[in-house]
Amino acid sequence: MIYQRTISKKVSVTGIGIHSGKKVTLTLNPAPVNSGITFKRVDLPDSPVVKADARTVGTTENNTSLGSGVSAIHTVEHLLAVFYGLGVNNVYCEIDGPEIPIMDGSGASFVFLLREVGVSALHQPRNFLVILEPVRVEVDDKWAEFTPAPRLIVDSTIIFAHPKIKQQNLKFEFHCENFINDIGRARTFGFLKEVDMLKRKGLIKGGSLANAIVLDDFNVVNPEGLRYRDEFVRHKILDTIGDLSLLGHEIAGRVTTYKSGHNLHNLLCRKLLDTPQAYKIVPATVLQKEAVESLELSFATGSLYH
Template identity: 40%
Template sequence: MQNTLKSAAVFTGLGLHSGEAVRMVVHPAPADTGVWFRRTDLDLADPLIPARWDAVVPSKLCTLVANPSGVSVSTIEHIMAALAGCAIHNALIEIDGPEVPILDGSSVPFVQTFLEIGLRVQEAPVRAIRVVKPVEVREGEAVARLEPSDNLEIDFRIDFAEAAIGRQEKHLSMANGAFVRELCDSRTFCLQADVDRMRANGLALGGTLENAVVFEDGEVLSPGGLRHDDEPVRHKMLDALGDLSLAGGPILGRYTGIRAGHALTNRLLRALFADASAYRFVDVGGMTDRKLPGMGVHRGDLPVHA
Protein backbone atom coordinates (compact mmCIF):
# COMPACT_ATOMS: atom_id res chain seq x y z
CA MET A 1 0.00 0.00 0.00
CA GLN A 2 1.02 3.63 -0.46
CA ASN A 3 2.54 5.64 2.40
CA THR A 4 2.92 9.23 3.46
CA LEU A 5 4.44 10.85 6.56
CA LYS A 6 2.46 11.01 9.80
CA SER A 7 3.39 14.69 10.18
CA ALA A 8 5.58 17.34 8.57
CA ALA A 9 9.39 17.13 8.55
CA VAL A 10 11.45 20.37 8.65
CA PHE A 11 14.99 20.77 7.29
CA THR A 12 17.21 23.85 7.16
CA GLY A 13 20.64 24.34 5.65
CA LEU A 14 22.59 25.67 2.69
CA GLY A 15 22.28 24.84 -0.98
CA LEU A 16 25.40 23.01 -2.20
CA HIS A 17 25.85 25.08 -5.35
CA SER A 18 24.03 28.32 -4.51
CA GLY A 19 25.32 28.64 -0.94
CA GLU A 20 21.92 30.13 -0.04
CA ALA A 21 20.16 29.38 3.26
CA VAL A 22 16.94 27.43 2.74
CA ARG A 23 14.08 26.04 4.80
CA MET A 24 12.29 22.98 3.49
CA VAL A 25 9.17 21.31 4.90
CA VAL A 26 8.06 17.86 3.73
CA HIS A 27 4.30 17.58 4.30
CA PRO A 28 2.07 14.50 4.19
CA ALA A 29 -0.06 14.28 1.04
CA PRO A 30 -3.14 12.28 0.00
CA ALA A 31 -2.90 8.93 -1.78
CA ASP A 32 -2.07 9.09 -5.50
CA THR A 33 -0.58 12.60 -5.15
CA GLY A 34 3.01 11.60 -5.86
CA VAL A 35 5.79 14.03 -4.91
CA TRP A 36 5.56 17.76 -5.65
CA PHE A 37 7.67 20.78 -4.76
CA ARG A 38 6.17 24.19 -3.99
CA ARG A 39 8.29 27.34 -3.96
CA THR A 40 7.04 29.46 -1.04
CA ASP A 41 9.41 32.36 -1.73
CA LEU A 42 7.87 33.29 -5.08
CA ASP A 43 4.62 35.19 -5.56
CA LEU A 44 3.65 33.47 -8.77
CA ALA A 45 0.53 31.92 -10.22
CA ASP A 46 2.12 28.47 -10.47
CA PRO A 47 4.66 27.67 -7.73
CA LEU A 48 4.13 23.87 -8.00
CA ILE A 49 6.73 21.63 -9.64
CA PRO A 50 6.25 17.88 -10.17
CA ALA A 51 9.08 15.59 -9.10
CA ARG A 52 8.85 13.71 -12.38
CA TRP A 53 11.18 12.65 -15.19
CA ASP A 54 9.52 14.89 -17.78
CA ALA A 55 10.01 17.98 -15.57
CA VAL A 56 13.81 17.53 -15.49
CA VAL A 57 15.76 20.19 -17.37
CA PRO A 58 19.49 20.16 -18.19
CA SER A 59 21.63 21.27 -15.26
CA LYS A 60 25.27 21.02 -14.23
CA LEU A 61 26.16 18.40 -11.61
CA CYS A 62 22.68 17.90 -10.13
CA THR A 63 19.06 17.08 -10.93
CA LEU A 64 16.81 20.08 -11.49
CA VAL A 65 13.04 20.09 -12.10
CA ALA A 66 10.99 23.00 -13.43
CA ASN A 67 7.38 23.72 -14.35
CA PRO A 68 6.18 25.37 -17.59
CA SER A 69 6.41 28.79 -15.92
CA GLY A 70 10.14 28.28 -15.39
CA VAL A 71 9.90 27.87 -11.60
CA SER A 72 12.54 25.36 -10.54
CA VAL A 73 14.16 23.46 -7.68
CA SER A 74 17.62 21.92 -7.97
CA THR A 75 19.75 19.26 -6.26
CA ILE A 76 16.68 17.15 -5.52
CA GLU A 77 18.38 13.76 -5.88
CA HIS A 78 19.19 13.16 -2.19
CA ILE A 79 15.72 13.99 -0.86
CA MET A 80 14.14 11.95 -3.66
CA ALA A 81 16.36 8.96 -2.80
CA ALA A 82 15.35 9.29 0.87
CA LEU A 83 11.64 9.35 0.01
CA ALA A 84 11.97 6.33 -2.28
CA GLY A 85 14.22 4.47 0.15
CA CYS A 86 11.72 4.97 2.98
CA ALA A 87 8.71 4.03 0.79
CA ILE A 88 7.13 7.49 1.03
CA HIS A 89 5.01 7.73 -2.09
CA ASN A 90 3.11 10.96 -1.49
CA ALA A 91 4.53 14.28 -0.24
CA LEU A 92 4.29 18.02 -0.79
CA ILE A 93 7.69 19.65 -0.29
CA GLU A 94 7.53 23.37 0.47
CA ILE A 95 10.83 25.17 0.00
CA ASP A 96 11.74 28.86 0.29
CA GLY A 97 14.67 28.82 -2.11
CA PRO A 98 15.88 27.41 -5.42
CA GLU A 99 17.92 24.49 -4.07
CA VAL A 100 17.38 21.63 -1.60
CA PRO A 101 19.69 21.93 1.45
CA ILE A 102 22.76 19.72 1.14
CA LEU A 103 22.94 18.93 4.92
CA ASP A 104 25.77 16.36 5.28
CA GLY A 105 25.94 15.50 1.57
CA SER A 106 24.04 12.22 1.89
CA SER A 107 20.42 11.16 2.42
CA VAL A 108 20.82 10.06 6.02
CA PRO A 109 19.55 13.29 7.71
CA PHE A 110 16.33 13.01 5.69
CA VAL A 111 15.97 9.28 6.35
CA GLN A 112 16.60 9.64 10.08
CA THR A 113 13.92 12.33 10.41
CA PHE A 114 11.39 10.40 8.31
CA LEU A 115 11.83 7.25 10.39
CA GLU A 116 11.54 9.23 13.64
CA ILE A 117 8.26 10.80 12.47
CA GLY A 118 6.90 7.55 11.07
CA LEU A 119 4.70 6.69 8.12
CA ARG A 120 0.95 6.54 7.63
CA VAL A 121 -0.34 3.71 5.46
CA GLN A 122 -2.85 4.85 2.85
CA GLU A 123 -5.72 2.82 1.44
CA ALA A 124 -4.42 2.67 -2.11
CA PRO A 125 -2.10 0.19 -3.86
CA VAL A 126 1.32 1.24 -5.08
CA ARG A 127 1.46 1.58 -8.86
CA ALA A 128 4.86 0.32 -10.01
CA ILE A 129 6.55 0.41 -13.40
CA ARG A 130 7.61 -3.05 -14.53
CA VAL A 131 10.41 -3.14 -17.11
CA VAL A 132 9.56 -5.83 -19.68
CA LYS A 133 12.41 -5.44 -22.16
CA PRO A 134 15.91 -3.92 -22.05
CA VAL A 135 16.38 -0.20 -22.70
CA GLU A 136 19.84 1.40 -22.90
CA VAL A 137 21.40 4.81 -23.53
CA ARG A 138 25.06 5.69 -23.98
CA GLU A 139 27.27 8.74 -24.03
CA GLY A 140 30.91 8.03 -24.75
CA GLU A 141 32.07 5.46 -22.19
CA ALA A 142 29.03 6.08 -19.96
CA VAL A 143 26.14 3.60 -20.07
CA ALA A 144 22.74 3.45 -18.35
CA ARG A 145 20.51 0.43 -18.85
CA LEU A 146 17.23 -1.01 -17.54
CA GLU A 147 16.38 -4.71 -17.81
CA PRO A 148 13.54 -6.87 -16.49
CA SER A 149 13.73 -7.99 -12.85
CA ASP A 150 11.22 -8.89 -10.13
CA ASN A 151 12.40 -6.02 -7.93
CA LEU A 152 14.59 -2.92 -8.24
CA GLU A 153 18.27 -3.82 -8.47
CA ILE A 154 21.07 -1.30 -8.91
CA ASP A 155 24.40 -2.28 -10.41
CA PHE A 156 26.94 0.55 -10.64
CA ARG A 157 30.54 0.84 -11.83
CA ILE A 158 32.87 3.83 -11.64
CA ASP A 159 36.48 4.34 -12.73
CA PHE A 160 38.46 7.41 -11.63
CA ALA A 161 42.10 8.26 -12.22
CA GLU A 162 42.27 9.53 -8.62
CA ALA A 163 44.05 6.75 -6.72
CA ALA A 164 41.89 7.12 -3.60
CA ILE A 165 38.79 6.28 -5.69
CA GLY A 166 39.96 4.12 -8.59
CA ARG A 167 37.64 1.43 -9.94
CA GLN A 168 34.67 0.50 -7.80
CA GLU A 169 31.55 -1.56 -8.46
CA LYS A 170 28.62 -2.69 -6.38
CA HIS A 171 25.33 -4.50 -6.88
CA LEU A 172 22.35 -4.36 -4.52
CA SER A 173 18.70 -5.31 -4.49
CA MET A 174 16.79 -2.35 -3.10
CA ALA A 175 14.20 -4.57 -1.36
CA ASN A 176 13.75 -4.84 2.41
CA GLY A 177 15.42 -1.61 3.50
CA ALA A 178 18.72 -2.11 1.67
CA PHE A 179 18.90 1.58 0.78
CA VAL A 180 18.73 2.65 4.43
CA ARG A 181 21.23 0.04 5.61
CA GLU A 182 23.73 0.22 2.75
CA LEU A 183 23.52 3.52 0.87
CA CYS A 184 21.74 6.37 2.65
CA ASP A 185 24.80 7.65 4.56
CA SER A 186 27.14 7.80 1.54
CA ARG A 187 28.09 11.39 0.73
CA THR A 188 28.62 13.27 -2.49
CA PHE A 189 32.27 13.38 -3.52
CA CYS A 190 34.64 15.29 -5.75
CA LEU A 191 38.29 16.15 -6.33
CA GLN A 192 39.82 19.30 -4.87
CA ALA A 193 40.55 20.40 -8.43
CA ASP A 194 36.83 20.04 -9.21
CA VAL A 195 35.97 22.22 -6.22
CA ASP A 196 38.35 24.94 -7.41
CA ARG A 197 36.93 24.80 -10.93
CA MET A 198 33.29 24.82 -9.76
CA ARG A 199 33.83 27.79 -7.48
CA ALA A 200 35.50 29.68 -10.29
CA ASN A 201 32.28 29.11 -12.24
CA GLY A 202 29.95 30.15 -9.41
CA LEU A 203 29.11 26.61 -8.24
CA ALA A 204 29.71 24.65 -5.02
CA LEU A 205 29.41 27.87 -3.01
CA GLY A 206 27.85 25.97 -0.11
CA GLY A 207 30.24 23.03 -0.27
CA THR A 208 32.54 22.23 2.64
CA LEU A 209 34.66 19.32 3.83
CA GLU A 210 31.72 18.53 6.15
CA ASN A 211 29.13 17.99 3.41
CA ALA A 212 31.23 16.36 0.69
CA VAL A 213 34.06 13.86 0.52
CA VAL A 214 36.97 15.67 -1.13
CA PHE A 215 39.94 13.79 -2.60
CA GLU A 216 43.38 15.07 -3.59
CA ASP A 217 46.55 13.21 -4.57
CA GLY A 218 45.43 9.88 -3.14
CA GLU A 219 44.22 11.36 0.15
CA VAL A 220 40.78 11.98 1.68
CA LEU A 221 40.71 15.60 2.86
CA SER A 222 37.38 15.41 4.70
CA PRO A 223 37.65 14.97 8.49
CA GLY A 224 37.01 11.42 9.64
CA GLY A 225 37.76 9.90 6.26
CA LEU A 226 35.33 7.60 4.48
CA ARG A 227 32.18 6.09 5.94
CA HIS A 228 32.64 3.08 3.64
CA ASP A 229 35.72 1.94 1.71
CA ASP A 230 33.60 2.20 -1.43
CA GLU A 231 31.63 5.30 -0.45
CA PRO A 232 31.89 6.93 -3.90
CA VAL A 233 30.16 4.10 -5.77
CA ARG A 234 27.57 3.82 -3.02
CA HIS A 235 26.81 7.51 -3.43
CA LYS A 236 26.41 7.06 -7.18
CA MET A 237 23.85 4.33 -6.41
CA LEU A 238 22.08 6.70 -4.01
CA ASP A 239 21.89 9.32 -6.77
CA ALA A 240 20.61 6.71 -9.20
CA LEU A 241 17.77 5.73 -6.87
CA GLY A 242 16.80 9.38 -6.47
CA ASP A 243 16.82 9.96 -10.22
CA LEU A 244 14.94 6.72 -10.95
CA SER A 245 12.25 7.69 -8.43
CA LEU A 246 11.26 10.46 -10.85
CA ALA A 247 9.66 7.74 -12.96
CA GLY A 248 6.44 8.43 -11.05
CA GLY A 249 6.40 5.12 -9.20
CA PRO A 250 8.78 2.39 -8.03
CA ILE A 251 10.61 0.61 -10.85
CA LEU A 252 10.65 -3.18 -11.00
CA GLY A 253 13.77 -3.74 -13.05
CA ARG A 254 17.54 -3.91 -12.94
CA TYR A 255 19.38 -0.63 -13.46
CA THR A 256 23.00 -0.74 -14.58
CA GLY A 257 25.07 2.42 -14.50
CA ILE A 258 28.61 2.53 -15.89
CA ARG A 259 30.14 5.98 -15.32
CA ALA A 260 26.57 7.26 -15.52
CA GLY A 261 25.32 10.53 -14.04
CA HIS A 262 22.08 12.41 -13.51
CA ALA A 263 21.61 13.46 -17.12
CA LEU A 264 22.15 9.96 -18.51
CA THR A 265 19.73 8.38 -16.04
CA ASN A 266 17.10 10.92 -17.05
CA ARG A 267 17.76 10.12 -20.70
CA LEU A 268 17.21 6.46 -19.82
CA LEU A 269 13.81 7.20 -18.30
CA ARG A 270 12.86 9.23 -21.37
CA ALA A 271 13.89 6.31 -23.59
CA LEU A 272 11.88 3.88 -21.44
CA PHE A 273 8.68 5.91 -21.59
CA ALA A 274 9.14 6.59 -25.31
CA ASP A 275 8.76 2.84 -25.96
CA ALA A 276 5.34 1.63 -24.78
CA SER A 277 6.44 -1.98 -25.33
CA ALA A 278 9.30 -1.65 -22.81
CA TYR A 279 7.21 -1.25 -19.64
CA ARG A 280 3.82 -1.65 -18.06
CA PHE A 281 2.16 -0.25 -14.97
CA VAL A 282 1.21 -2.78 -12.28
CA ASP A 283 -0.61 -2.38 -8.99
CA VAL A 284 1.48 -3.84 -6.19
CA GLY A 285 0.08 -5.14 -2.92
CA GLY A 286 0.32 -7.90 -0.35
CA MET A 287 3.61 -9.83 -0.18
CA THR A 288 4.79 -8.19 -3.40
CA ASP A 289 5.14 -4.94 -1.41
CA ARG A 290 8.29 -6.42 0.11
CA LYS A 291 10.01 -6.19 -3.27
CA LEU A 292 9.74 -2.39 -3.25
CA PRO A 293 12.40 -0.03 -1.83
CA GLY A 294 11.76 0.95 1.77
CA MET A 295 8.95 -1.44 2.56
CA GLY A 296 9.34 -2.72 6.13
CA VAL A 297 12.25 -0.43 6.96
CA HIS A 298 12.67 0.73 10.58
CA ARG A 299 15.03 2.88 12.63
CA GLY A 300 17.21 -0.12 13.46
CA ASP A 301 18.20 -0.25 9.80
CA LEU A 302 20.01 3.10 10.04
CA PRO A 303 23.83 2.96 9.91
CA VAL A 304 25.40 2.88 13.37
CA HIS A 305 26.91 6.39 13.15
CA ALA A 306 23.62 8.01 12.02
Protein backbone atom coordinates in the same frame (compact mmCIF):
# COMPACT_ATOMS: atom_id res chain seq x y z
CA MET B 1 -1.31 -5.73 0.07
CA ILE B 2 1.07 -2.87 -0.41
CA TYR B 3 -0.34 0.59 0.18
CA GLN B 4 0.90 4.01 -0.81
CA ARG B 5 2.54 6.00 1.94
CA THR B 6 2.93 9.57 3.07
CA ILE B 7 4.58 11.11 6.11
CA SER B 8 2.60 11.16 9.36
CA LYS B 9 2.88 14.89 10.02
CA LYS B 10 4.47 18.11 8.84
CA VAL B 11 8.18 18.60 9.51
CA SER B 12 10.76 21.27 8.59
CA VAL B 13 14.51 21.27 8.16
CA THR B 14 16.93 24.13 7.48
CA GLY B 15 20.31 23.91 5.77
CA ILE B 16 22.34 25.32 2.91
CA GLY B 17 22.35 24.48 -0.79
CA ILE B 18 25.67 22.93 -1.86
CA HIS B 19 25.68 24.81 -5.17
CA SER B 20 23.89 28.05 -4.28
CA GLY B 21 25.42 28.38 -0.81
CA LYS B 22 22.05 29.81 0.26
CA LYS B 23 20.25 28.94 3.48
CA VAL B 24 16.90 27.30 2.80
CA THR B 25 14.07 25.83 4.82
CA LEU B 26 12.38 22.73 3.47
CA THR B 27 8.99 21.78 4.89
CA LEU B 28 7.55 18.34 4.19
CA ASN B 29 3.78 17.93 4.42
CA PRO B 30 1.59 14.81 4.24
CA ALA B 31 -0.09 14.45 0.83
CA PRO B 32 -3.05 12.43 -0.47
CA VAL B 33 -2.97 9.26 -2.58
CA ASN B 34 -1.73 9.54 -6.17
CA SER B 35 -0.42 13.08 -5.65
CA GLY B 36 3.22 12.00 -5.84
CA ILE B 37 6.09 14.25 -4.75
CA THR B 38 5.55 17.94 -5.45
CA PHE B 39 7.68 20.99 -4.71
CA LYS B 40 6.38 24.51 -4.14
CA ARG B 41 8.72 27.53 -4.24
CA VAL B 42 7.15 29.55 -1.44
CA ASP B 43 9.74 32.35 -1.79
CA LEU B 44 8.57 33.32 -5.29
CA PRO B 45 5.55 35.33 -6.45
CA ASP B 46 2.64 32.98 -7.20
CA SER B 47 4.56 30.15 -5.49
CA PRO B 48 5.13 27.94 -8.56
CA VAL B 49 4.69 24.19 -8.08
CA VAL B 50 6.63 21.52 -9.93
CA LYS B 51 5.98 17.79 -9.77
CA ALA B 52 8.86 15.37 -9.33
CA ASP B 53 8.75 13.65 -12.71
CA ALA B 54 11.42 12.54 -15.18
CA ARG B 55 9.88 14.86 -17.76
CA THR B 56 10.08 17.96 -15.53
CA VAL B 57 13.85 17.57 -15.07
CA GLY B 58 15.75 20.65 -16.23
CA THR B 59 19.50 20.86 -15.86
CA THR B 60 21.55 17.82 -14.85
CA GLU B 61 25.01 19.30 -14.38
CA ASN B 62 26.41 18.09 -11.04
CA ASN B 63 22.86 17.77 -9.68
CA THR B 64 19.30 17.03 -10.80
CA SER B 65 16.95 19.99 -11.00
CA LEU B 66 13.21 20.17 -11.54
CA GLY B 67 11.56 22.92 -13.56
CA SER B 68 13.44 25.68 -15.32
CA GLY B 69 14.60 29.28 -15.02
CA VAL B 70 14.24 31.18 -11.76
CA SER B 71 11.61 28.77 -10.41
CA ALA B 72 13.83 25.67 -10.77
CA ILE B 73 14.57 23.51 -7.74
CA HIS B 74 18.06 22.07 -7.67
CA THR B 75 19.71 19.06 -6.04
CA VAL B 76 16.54 17.04 -5.45
CA GLU B 77 18.20 13.64 -5.90
CA HIS B 78 19.19 12.74 -2.33
CA LEU B 79 15.82 13.67 -0.85
CA LEU B 80 14.00 11.79 -3.61
CA ALA B 81 16.21 8.74 -3.06
CA VAL B 82 15.24 8.71 0.61
CA PHE B 83 11.52 8.98 -0.20
CA TYR B 84 11.94 6.00 -2.53
CA GLY B 85 14.13 4.17 -0.03
CA LEU B 86 11.52 4.45 2.70
CA GLY B 87 8.61 3.69 0.36
CA VAL B 88 7.09 7.17 0.72
CA ASN B 89 5.11 8.03 -2.44
CA ASN B 90 3.21 11.21 -1.62
CA VAL B 91 4.74 14.34 -0.07
CA TYR B 92 3.99 18.01 -0.56
CA CYS B 93 7.31 19.85 -0.17
CA GLU B 94 7.56 23.60 0.37
CA ILE B 95 10.92 25.30 -0.07
CA ASP B 96 11.93 28.94 0.32
CA GLY B 97 14.93 28.85 -2.00
CA PRO B 98 16.31 27.36 -5.23
CA GLU B 99 17.91 24.22 -3.83
CA ILE B 100 17.23 21.35 -1.43
CA PRO B 101 19.55 21.65 1.61
CA ILE B 102 22.58 19.42 1.19
CA MET B 103 22.77 18.50 4.91
CA ASP B 104 25.84 16.22 5.27
CA GLY B 105 26.03 15.37 1.55
CA SER B 106 24.15 12.08 1.93
CA GLY B 107 20.56 11.02 2.56
CA ALA B 108 21.15 10.31 6.27
CA SER B 109 19.54 13.50 7.60
CA PHE B 110 16.39 12.91 5.55
CA VAL B 111 16.21 9.30 6.72
CA PHE B 112 16.47 10.56 10.29
CA LEU B 113 13.77 13.16 9.67
CA LEU B 114 11.34 10.64 8.15
CA ARG B 115 11.94 8.15 10.93
CA GLU B 116 11.33 10.84 13.53
CA VAL B 117 8.07 11.96 11.97
CA GLY B 118 6.97 8.47 10.87
CA VAL B 119 5.20 7.27 7.75
CA SER B 120 1.51 6.44 7.29
CA ALA B 121 -0.15 3.99 4.95
CA LEU B 122 -2.85 5.42 2.66
CA HIS B 123 -5.87 3.47 1.53
CA GLN B 124 -4.78 2.89 -2.04
CA PRO B 125 -2.34 0.34 -3.44
CA ARG B 126 0.95 1.58 -4.80
CA ASN B 127 1.88 0.93 -8.41
CA PHE B 128 4.93 -0.81 -9.74
CA LEU B 129 6.70 -0.03 -12.98
CA VAL B 130 7.71 -3.43 -14.30
CA ILE B 131 10.51 -3.52 -16.87
CA LEU B 132 9.54 -5.88 -19.72
CA GLU B 133 12.46 -5.56 -22.14
CA PRO B 134 15.91 -3.94 -22.21
CA VAL B 135 16.25 -0.20 -22.73
CA ARG B 136 19.72 1.30 -23.02
CA VAL B 137 21.25 4.74 -23.45
CA GLU B 138 24.87 5.55 -24.26
CA VAL B 139 26.82 8.80 -24.25
CA ASP B 140 30.46 8.44 -25.34
CA ASP B 141 31.86 5.56 -23.25
CA LYS B 142 29.17 5.93 -20.54
CA TRP B 143 25.99 3.89 -20.53
CA ALA B 144 22.95 2.87 -18.51
CA GLU B 145 20.48 0.08 -19.12
CA PHE B 146 17.21 -1.31 -17.78
CA THR B 147 16.62 -5.05 -17.96
CA PRO B 148 13.80 -7.15 -16.48
CA ALA B 149 14.12 -8.31 -12.86
CA PRO B 150 11.54 -9.12 -10.16
CA ARG B 151 12.69 -6.27 -7.91
CA LEU B 152 14.89 -3.18 -8.09
CA ILE B 153 18.56 -4.01 -8.52
CA VAL B 154 21.09 -1.22 -9.11
CA ASP B 155 24.43 -2.43 -10.49
CA SER B 156 26.81 0.53 -10.77
CA THR B 157 30.39 0.87 -11.96
CA ILE B 158 32.34 4.11 -11.56
CA ILE B 159 35.86 4.86 -12.78
CA PHE B 160 37.92 7.83 -11.64
CA ALA B 161 41.67 8.28 -12.18
CA HIS B 162 42.27 8.76 -8.46
CA PRO B 163 44.13 6.33 -6.19
CA LYS B 164 41.32 6.35 -3.58
CA ILE B 165 38.59 5.55 -6.12
CA LYS B 166 39.93 3.85 -9.29
CA GLN B 167 37.21 1.40 -10.41
CA GLN B 168 34.40 0.57 -7.99
CA ASN B 169 31.45 -1.71 -8.66
CA LEU B 170 28.52 -2.56 -6.45
CA LYS B 171 25.35 -4.52 -7.10
CA PHE B 172 22.65 -3.32 -4.73
CA GLU B 173 19.47 -5.34 -4.32
CA PHE B 174 16.92 -2.87 -3.05
CA HIS B 175 15.50 -3.41 0.39
CA CYS B 176 14.52 -0.62 2.75
CA GLU B 177 16.81 -1.63 5.60
CA ASN B 178 19.73 -2.18 3.22
CA PHE B 179 19.07 1.21 1.69
CA ILE B 180 19.21 2.95 5.07
CA ASN B 181 22.36 1.15 6.19
CA ASP B 182 24.34 0.66 2.98
CA ILE B 183 23.37 3.51 0.62
CA GLY B 184 21.59 6.32 2.46
CA ARG B 185 24.69 7.42 4.42
CA ALA B 186 27.06 7.61 1.44
CA ARG B 187 28.17 11.22 0.81
CA THR B 188 28.67 13.14 -2.37
CA PHE B 189 32.28 13.78 -3.36
CA GLY B 190 34.42 16.25 -5.26
CA PHE B 191 38.00 16.95 -6.25
CA LEU B 192 40.01 19.84 -4.82
CA LYS B 193 41.56 20.57 -8.22
CA GLU B 194 38.07 21.13 -9.72
CA VAL B 195 36.90 23.54 -7.03
CA ASP B 196 37.89 26.75 -8.84
CA MET B 197 36.40 25.58 -12.15
CA LEU B 198 33.09 24.58 -10.51
CA LYS B 199 32.88 27.83 -8.53
CA ARG B 200 33.40 29.84 -11.75
CA LYS B 201 30.36 27.96 -13.12
CA GLY B 202 28.36 29.07 -10.09
CA LEU B 203 28.42 25.58 -8.56
CA ILE B 204 29.48 24.26 -5.09
CA LYS B 205 29.38 27.72 -3.46
CA GLY B 206 28.14 26.00 -0.30
CA GLY B 207 30.46 22.97 -0.55
CA SER B 208 32.69 22.12 2.42
CA LEU B 209 34.16 19.20 4.32
CA ALA B 210 30.91 19.18 6.31
CA ASN B 211 28.83 18.19 3.29
CA ALA B 212 31.11 16.36 0.86
CA ILE B 213 34.04 14.00 0.64
CA VAL B 214 36.86 16.13 -0.75
CA LEU B 215 39.82 14.52 -2.52
CA ASP B 216 43.20 16.11 -3.19
CA ASP B 217 45.55 14.48 -5.73
CA PHE B 218 46.23 11.47 -3.52
CA ASN B 219 43.96 11.29 -0.50
CA VAL B 220 40.65 12.01 1.15
CA VAL B 221 41.02 15.42 2.82
CA ASN B 222 38.21 14.97 5.38
CA PRO B 223 39.80 14.20 8.77
CA GLU B 224 37.10 11.64 9.59
CA GLY B 225 37.89 9.63 6.44
CA LEU B 226 35.30 7.51 4.62
CA ARG B 227 32.08 5.98 5.97
CA TYR B 228 32.52 2.94 3.71
CA ARG B 229 35.60 1.73 1.85
CA ASP B 230 33.64 2.13 -1.40
CA GLU B 231 31.55 5.14 -0.35
CA PHE B 232 31.91 6.67 -3.84
CA VAL B 233 30.02 3.96 -5.73
CA ARG B 234 27.46 3.77 -2.92
CA HIS B 235 26.77 7.46 -3.41
CA LYS B 236 26.40 6.84 -7.14
CA ILE B 237 23.70 4.30 -6.29
CA LEU B 238 21.99 6.86 -4.02
CA ASP B 239 21.97 9.35 -6.91
CA THR B 240 20.72 6.67 -9.31
CA ILE B 241 17.79 5.70 -7.06
CA GLY B 242 16.85 9.37 -6.63
CA ASP B 243 16.97 10.01 -10.36
CA LEU B 244 15.05 6.83 -11.27
CA SER B 245 12.40 7.57 -8.63
CA LEU B 246 11.31 10.33 -11.02
CA LEU B 247 9.57 7.58 -13.00
CA GLY B 248 6.94 7.97 -10.29
CA HIS B 249 6.50 4.34 -9.30
CA GLU B 250 8.36 1.59 -7.52
CA ILE B 251 10.56 -0.19 -10.05
CA ALA B 252 10.66 -3.92 -10.66
CA GLY B 253 13.74 -4.14 -12.86
CA ARG B 254 17.49 -4.05 -12.94
CA VAL B 255 19.45 -0.95 -13.85
CA THR B 256 23.09 -1.36 -14.80
CA THR B 257 25.21 1.77 -15.10
CA TYR B 258 28.76 2.41 -16.28
CA LYS B 259 30.32 5.82 -15.48
CA SER B 260 26.82 7.26 -15.30
CA GLY B 261 25.64 10.64 -14.01
CA HIS B 262 22.41 12.59 -13.60
CA ASN B 263 22.16 13.33 -17.32
CA LEU B 264 22.42 9.67 -18.31
CA HIS B 265 19.92 8.63 -15.62
CA ASN B 266 17.39 11.12 -16.96
CA LEU B 267 18.02 10.09 -20.57
CA LEU B 268 17.36 6.49 -19.53
CA CYS B 269 14.08 7.42 -17.81
CA ARG B 270 12.91 9.43 -20.82
CA LYS B 271 13.83 6.68 -23.27
CA LEU B 272 11.94 4.14 -21.17
CA LEU B 273 8.85 6.39 -21.09
CA ASP B 274 9.14 6.77 -24.88
CA THR B 275 9.24 2.97 -25.29
CA PRO B 276 5.77 1.84 -24.12
CA GLN B 277 6.35 -1.83 -24.93
CA ALA B 278 9.36 -1.89 -22.57
CA TYR B 279 7.35 -1.47 -19.37
CA LYS B 280 3.94 -1.74 -17.75
CA ILE B 281 2.42 -0.06 -14.72
CA VAL B 282 0.89 -2.65 -12.43
CA PRO B 283 -1.01 -2.01 -9.20
CA ALA B 284 0.44 -4.04 -6.38
CA THR B 285 -2.87 -5.84 -6.05
CA VAL B 286 -2.59 -7.51 -9.45
CA LEU B 287 1.05 -8.49 -9.29
CA GLN B 288 1.54 -12.22 -9.10
CA LYS B 289 1.45 -13.57 -5.57
CA GLU B 290 5.15 -14.46 -5.51
CA ALA B 291 6.13 -11.04 -6.81
CA VAL B 292 3.98 -9.29 -4.23
CA GLU B 293 5.57 -11.31 -1.46
CA SER B 294 9.08 -10.46 -2.57
CA LEU B 295 8.22 -6.77 -2.98
CA GLU B 296 6.51 -6.71 0.39
CA LEU B 297 9.73 -7.96 1.87
CA SER B 298 11.62 -5.17 0.16
CA PHE B 299 9.35 -2.56 1.70
CA ALA B 300 8.97 -4.18 5.11
CA THR B 301 9.52 -1.08 7.22
CA GLY B 302 7.17 -1.78 10.09
CA SER B 303 9.41 0.08 12.52
CA LEU B 304 8.60 3.33 10.71
CA TYR B 305 4.91 3.17 11.50
CA HIS B 306 3.61 5.26 14.34
